[in-house]
Amino acid sequence: MILHTAGENALIAYFGEETSPEVSGRVQAAALAVEAALGDDLIDLVPSYASLLIIYDAMHTDHLSVSARVREAVNHGEHSTAASEGRLVVLPVYYAPESGADLEALASRAKLSVDEVVQLHTGTEYRVYAIGFAPGYAYLGEVDPRIAAPRLATPRTKVPRGAVAIADRQTAVYPAESPGGWNLIGRCPVRMFNPDADPIMPVSVGDRVRFEAVDRKRFLELGGELS
């Protein structure tokens, strides 16, 4: 772990330089260890691909004390393997041109059939590397290189809630209607961000996600909307 100053009440810990399940696991384990070590002195944590931002209460503790406690917790703490592997969450997806406007274009550029694209997208277990950009927006990686696709040259002004999309080797489910430049390949009926639900999000950083293809009928039964 490399620990840097981030701000007057924040430190950032780095666990590697690449995106990998192993690095993500270390971030996850460190987040749990830091949370336990800092207790009430902790204001918030932002885990991401390879780093953990630690925001503390500078009115009650300081840089030196927090650095020492973070180092102790991360380097000598007990790493829970179960925690670093995350939970497995299965998300149903209706893959079709009517639910995924870029599905056919993505398939033809990849010189694959639509079915092959679906097989490759559902055949990979992803990891939630980061949550951000917008409330509930979870970055999942990594997409099979054969169906990796660059962002659209002109982003859409409106992408519907539940849209399942690919950009480079990342994939995501749009938590709310928003502008977006990712390639749309399907729709997921599960809400990724629901303020009235507990938990608010079905996934957290470090969890594993698998997509499961469902047909139109099942998608609608699960509460999916096509509009």
Added chain:
Amino acid sequence: MQAGILSLLQDSGRIGQHRIGLTTGGPLDPDAFAWCNRLLQNPAGATVIEASFGGLQVEAQVDTYICVTGALMPLRINKVPKDLWHVHRVKAGDIIALDFAEKGCRSYLGVAGGFQVTPSFGSTATVMREAIGGLNGDKLQAGDSISCSTIENRRQLYLTQNQQPRYRNIATVRVILGYQQAHFSRLQQRLFFSHTYTVSDRCDRMGYRLEGPAISCDIEGLLSEGICYGAIQVPADGQPIVLLNDRQTIGGYPKIGSALSIDAALLAQLKPGGTVRFTPISHYDAHNALHLAASFTRRLPISELQ
């Protein structure tokens, strides 16, 4: 009645929700916000209206007390000029008007007991980008009605003029070097700390984009990582952006360090065209400055209208 240019309901901010991607929001000038509630004898984080640039006009629907702190934004109650940083009695039907800011640009209009707004994720702070907080996640519109209680008795506290902060067109922002600072050469750091920057038109609650000498670093981007309040991001064009209350929680641009919060709040009081200077400080000095500022606020004598 008139919503003004940008009027938002704010409490002290949404804390502890970064992991689901929610930013903090909250007052751009926490000091002026805190004084508004303190003078009104409200709980510290009570909900107030943050008026940016002015032009706000509201009608009281109950008898209560109000206070306006922050930017020099002329206050009138029923067309009669009234002091800022001063608790005033208002009656149902009174018209409270905030003109356009003469110095600074963020003001806080509070009522005794605070505005009653249903919190979302533990806070009433409005973040328009997320459509969360306030009334339906949006800025105030003409015709909106915000609840507050009838209050018969409040001490009429105020700060004398020489105790009030003076907003100017220039801010000196102390910077704690950090994040990717090692990727900015000594020459680039010297450039950054020895020139003045100007607040661009692209300044909002997410961040203040500045214009001045371009700063370069030896990396273009990085894996997205957590962004703390005040972080100074340097995108490829070299023009620094100081990230504020409504910033995204993660991002992949290199950062040279972070502004001291007290100074970032003064920066947020600048309008486009304002001048900014940066000066480096150690994290020890930053810690000291925070505690001194808190102690100064605690010990500032408050006056009372007899």
